[in-house]
Amino acid sequence: MKKYIVAAFLFAANLSVASATFGAELSLPVNIESVGKLKYMVSVQAKAGATVLIYDGENNEIHKEAIATKKLFNLAGLSDGNYRMVVLDIHKNVLTSKSFTIKTEVKRDIIAMN
Numbered sequence: 860m861k862k863y864i865v866a867a868f869l870f871a872a873n874l875s876v877a878s879a880t881f882g883a884e885l886s887l888p889v890n891i892e893s894v895g896k897l898k899y900m901v902s903v904q905a906k907a908g909a910t911v912l913i914y915d916g917e918n919n920e921i922h923k924e925a926i927a928t929k930k931l932f933n934l935a936g937l938s939d940g941n942y943r944m945v946v947l948d949i950h951k952n953v954l955t956s957k958s959f960t961i962k963t964e965v966k967r968d969i970i971a972m973n
Contacts, residue, residue, distance in 0.1 A: 888902075888903070888904040889901075889902070889903050889904075889905075889909070889946050889954040889955045890902045890903075890955075891944055891946065891955060891956075891957040894931065896935075897933065897934045897935045897937075897961065898931060898932065898933050898934065898935075899931075899932045899934065899944065899957070899959075900929060900930070900931050900932075901926060901929065901930050901932060901944070901946060902928065902929040903926065903928060903929070903946065903954070904928070905948060905949075907948070907949040908925060908926055908927045908928070908949070909925070909926055909946050909947060909948055909949075909954060910923065910924070910925050910926070910946070910947045910951075911923070911924050911925075911926055911930065911932070911944060911945070911946055911947075912944070912945045912946075912947065913932075913934075913942060913943070913944050913945075914942065914943045914944075914945065915940060915941070915942055916940045916941035916942065918943075921937075921942075932944070934959075934961065937961055938961070939961050939962055939963050940960070940961060941958065941959075941960050942958070942959055942960070942961065943956060943957070943958045943959075944956060944957050944958075944959070
């Protein structure tokens with residue numbers, strides 16, 4: 860009887876470790892950080908890397924790129940509009956996403972001359 864109790868305990872402990880490991884895989888540290896005008900740094904701490912997708916306002920995929928650990932994305936070439944950046948793990952699960960709007964503003968000033 861004691862053998863069965865010990866076996867059951869070891870089995871439960873093994874499941875607990877497997878659950879913790881799987882949970883850690885789903886909560887990988889991922890960051891999308893603005894680092895200047897129209898520039899975003901995407902960082903992932905995953906051994907297998909990640910995939911970055913960029914969608915326009917109509918949900919059309921306009922860019923797809925695999926990254927190992929970090930990559931600077933310069934979005935200056937995009938026209939005005941709404942966009943979304945999505946970071947996927949190797950299993951195509953969404954790790955994080957960020958929406959942003961590009962809007963050109965024209966400022967006019969008047970300066971008095973003597």
